[in-house]
Amino acid sequence: MLEDCLTLEGKPAPKIDFTAHAKAMGARGETVKTIQELEAALIRARESDVTYIVSIDTDPAVTAPGGAWWDVAVPEVSEREEVRIARKNYESHKARQFKNL
Known part of the structure; x- marks a missing residue:
């Protein structure tokens, strides 16, 4: 801590x-x-x-040289364009996440 x-x-x-x-x-x-x-x-x-x-x-x-990413999900559904863009960005980063680490 x-x-x-x-x-x-x-x-x-x-x-x-x-x-x-x-x-x-x-x-x-x-x-x-x-x-x-x-x-x-x-x-x-x-x-x-x-x-x-x-x-x-x-x-x-x-911090680690590879960086870090804190998984905080963005809403899947929104009327706001900026939220939809943020969701696509989130999904792009999530797809690159190492599994089971």
Whole structure:
């Protein structure tokens, strides 16, 4: 979570330990910091007979070089031309979205 995110009370948002949270619910998991740790953790996750999470701390200020797209659908039907154009643009982007990632 971003350091500068504030709660409704104006206090910093709490840090969430996703690994501890998953373990508290009966899953297994670990937090990794490097690619080598990630590779090893993924092997353990695949071998696990129960739900297994791998938590990765990342820099919230850096985005992936490939960019990102937040899927917020535009209405399928509208009387307004600009909404119909926006829908076509949405469908064009949606068609290029990688599935199951």
